[in-house]
Amino acid sequence: MTIDAAKFTDLDMPQRVLLGPGPSMVDPRVLRAMAAPMVGHLDPNFVKLMDQIQELLRYLFQTENDLTLPISGTGTAAMETCVANSVEPGDRVLVCINGYFGLRLAEMAKRYGADVATISRPWGEVFNAEDVRAALEKRAAQVVMIVHGETSSGAMQPLAEIAQVVHEYDGLLLVDTVASLGGVPFSVDDLGIDICYTGSQKCLSSPPGIGPVTFGPRAVEKLNNRATPVANWYLDLTLLRDYWGAPRKYHHTTPISANYALYESLRLVAEEGLETRWARHRRMAEMLWDGLEAIDMTMHVPLENRLASLTTVRIPDGLDELAIRKRLLVDYNIEIAGGLGELGGKVWRVGLMGYSARAENVLLLLAALEKLLG
């Protein structure tokens, strides 16, 4: 069996302005970091880098949690890590569903043998603490799962009161921050969140492929007292903590270059400072919202629950939305996304995340939309 090597041409990727739900644009410093020489996963220089990455991740999550590390997979793998390590077969789990990623959490929890109950809100709305209290009053749950920034809906979920309620009922709160962490105000420890995960390719502006997670003391206690082994070997935190921690016990070979990229992107977060970074995301989002309203477009999520890093804007009636997105891509190299699930065809999703969240990008998108819609 042979192959014609000549037909596989040089990689030739266009320079896109990435304003969809992720991946976001990657800072040139991060791209450069990936070109650093490959070293072994047990190399003393790399082991030192692992420690630094963990320290920077604790700052990103705003936590003192010892068990804080990047999973060698995408945000979805980080999600599955949190589910697989917090759930045992037969556990009662409550999943709050107001978008695509809530549905996914429920599906994953079922695959790990959880007895899943759900509460739902239309995509774009958020839950209040009383919704959760009522559900737990009916049936307590060992783990409550909820999404902080729903990439599918553009809603940002308040969490402080919900965390209190979950703890009153002696549960663990598991929170998805894939689309929000590093872009909007958030603190694992201040909010009292037990389990949290994110991805690399959203507000961190690193390439996809590495997914940070953190487990707090109560979650670690449950992990330490499991009756069954974690059903997923690759994502088993009882093994991964000995690889990332002092025993440095071989488990798998972490993606070295992706860790270089993650380190550089976390360093950019530390240099900018989280508060400044949150403010920048907010400023860019407001510039976008004002601009869209100025051309008579309507945001799908009310201002008080609107996610700065990902905006859902309603598509005007009768518009061929796919044709417009195609022209944005072909004429101006701008990527935005259509709606998912029950918002399919109804909204566009515009991400202003990390290195993409710059005034020139907002201005360009607004100008292009004005031209194409006007």
Added chain:
Amino acid sequence: MTIDAAKFTDLDMPQRVLLGPGPSMVDPRVLRAMAAPMVGHLDPNFVKLMDQIQELLRYLFQTENDLTLPISGTGTAAMETCVANSVEPGDRVLVCINGYFGLRLAEMAKRYGADVATISRPWGEVFNAEDVRAALEKRAAQVVMIVHGETSSGAMQPLAEIAQVVHEYDGLLLVDTVASLGGVPFSVDDLGIDICYTGSQKCLSSPPGIGPVTFGPRAVEKLNNRATPVANWYLDLTLLRDYWGAPRKYHHTTPISANYALYESLRLVAEEGLETRWARHRRMAEMLWDGLEAIDMTMHVPLENRLASLTTVRIPDGLDELAIRKRLLVDYNIEIAGGLGELGGKVWRVGLMGYSARAENVLLLLAALEKLLG
């Protein structure tokens, strides 16, 4: 919670000569490929690249299998993909263990609910078809798992006759080629292998983080007729084939830059041609073996079953092996590895894989060892 950004210095990784069990050195063309601009995972340019990667992977595996794609994780994730998608709870599985990765396969199969039987050989030896026949005669198995190139022992497992026996007993043959594929003669279709996986960071010389897998027609039939969903959502091939295949249904965001690297490394394989590449690995290995024997060292594995891409060489009695490895690293930037498991302290493991398999590296290692041992 604040952080002192200044203490996180520029990434500064040494230029190592990587002659351990992986990662191997990365071709500069592959490092450059990763710096290509980020695009979205649904970008038409990226979708075209996905098709090309699959075509190149079929050449690498030497297979016509439609279900051939890279998993968004390391070789261990590819291993778990093959186990999770081929095993249902209660399935009888036979695992052939003659090294560390056989042990891992058995552990993973158990986590997916398999009823696991094992046969064993000392690390460094291989199985013959009669070993497998005797085990299947005693108890048939739906899946038989075996390692082609054991990174822990340096043995290369003959497979043609074993594949025949497994099929006589109506089982599926699952083969680990993490340390061998692209480095030594191998053909999924000619050998009659049903399920096969590899990693990116060994004979492909791409960074770790992406793990190719292939499922043949009989394995796909079992997958299509499962009574239970695949227990692992992230690695569920019934979902992944709709993401990599025509429906292009969103599942997760594949690591874009890692795919760039994989494409470039597969293109290097196609340009060199598999037969030339196999011959190069063999030539470099023989140069190493001759050189080691010339300084009175003994290979652990007999010539007929010796893996070209990874050599285990016995450590002379009374030598402080760790001190020597440290000096190799500190004085000459050369990385080799110690033994794993039952070969810990007994052998060194020297990898000549992909871009590392060059005459200058072999000569340098031999010269350095001569100096340090002489």
